[in-house]
Amino acid sequence: xxxxxxxxxxxxxxxxxxxxxxxxxxxxxxxxxxxxxxxxxxxxxxxxxxxxxxxxxxxxxxxxxxxxxxxxx
Amino acid sequence: xxxxxxxxxxxxxxxxxxxxxxxxxxxxxxxxxxxxxxxxxxxxxxxxxxxxxxxxxxxxxxxxxxxxxxxxxxxxxxxxxxxxxxxxxxxxxxxxxxxxxxxxxxxxxxxxxxxxxxxxxxxxxxxxxxxxxxxxxxxxxxxxxxxxxxxxxxxxxxxxxxxxxxxxxxxxxxxxxxxxxxxxxxxxxxxxxxxxxxxxx
Ligand SMILES: [Zn+2]
Numbered sequence: 001x002x003x004x005x006x007x008x009x010x011x012x013x014x015x016x017x018x019x020x021x022x023x024x025x026x027x028x029x030x031x032x033x034x035x036x037x038x039x040x041x042x043x044x045x046x047x048x049x050x051x052x053x054x055x056x057x058x059x060x061x062x063x064x065x066x067x068x069x070x071x072x073x
Numbered sequence: 074x075x076x077x078x079x080x081x082x083x084x085x086x087x088x089x090x091x092x093x094x095x096x097x098x099x100x101x102x103x104x105x106x107x108x109x110x111x112x113x114x115x116x117x118x119x120x121x122x123x124x125x126x127x128x129x130x131x132x133x134x135x136x137x138x139x140x141x142x143x144x145x146x147x148x149x150x151x152x153x154x155x156x157x158x159x160x161x162x163x164x165x166x167x168x169x170x171x172x173x174x175x176x177x178x179x180x181x182x183x184x185x186x187x188x189x190x191x192x193x194x195x196x197x198x199x200x201x202x203x204x205x206x207x208x209x210x211x212x213x214x215x216x217x218x219x220x221x222x223x224x225x226x227x228x229x230x231x232x233x234x235x236x237x238x239x240x241x242x243x244x245x246x247x248x249x250x251x252x253x254x255x256x257x258x259x260x261x262x263x264x265x266x267x268x269x270x271x272x273x274x
Contacts, residue, residue, distance in 0.1 A: 007262075008255060011254070011257055012254050012258075017238070017239045043261060046261060046268070050264075052210055052214060053118070053214055053218075053234075055111075055234075056113070056117065057110065058110060058113040059127065
């Protein structure tokens, strides 16, 4: 497996979106390629960093989304 | 809360939509209460303005009201369908000429300045310092997410914050799963390059 392919699979792997065969091939590559292995740590760090942006409440002053009344009948 | 409303609380989204399709508007109100906050956050992260995000939430629910009859629970999860409507709302919003590209950064700067002021007004301590650092990191993250190409940004937000699976993101963006993989890979690559100085492993 080429590094370019491994990088795309790594990103999919942290999302749990690789097949068992892909996982096997990726593991083989990582055992032989320290750079891609390091990349894995970087991706995890990015995820941790992104979690710094917490969910916010919609403002209380804003209108509650309204649903038009359906015409009778 | 009426008995009917209580029961709606426990129904699956798809079931609620089917009730709505057969004429029960209260089922749609339950949908609104479930998705108002996640949709708001999706739009807010996408456009960076609270008011705009609130408007987009409202418009999205109006679309659900108007086009809800076209939803087929057998073909997709409701949440996937909803995020495809929401993603199209974003695309329309960015296509409309009213938006100036610099708005987001300006808004963010204003928000930051206000936050800094309120934090600095409190007595100084290490927790205040931590808070300031956190705010700065958050601001960097917001700016960098905002700098992503639109499709990559939608994909990464749907994945990281809305928790969609690749299959669902593919449906929401009308593209193959292979493209979702590449979009997310590219988004993460860009984010990492641009956040290099901030991320501590
Ligand atoms: Zn490699």
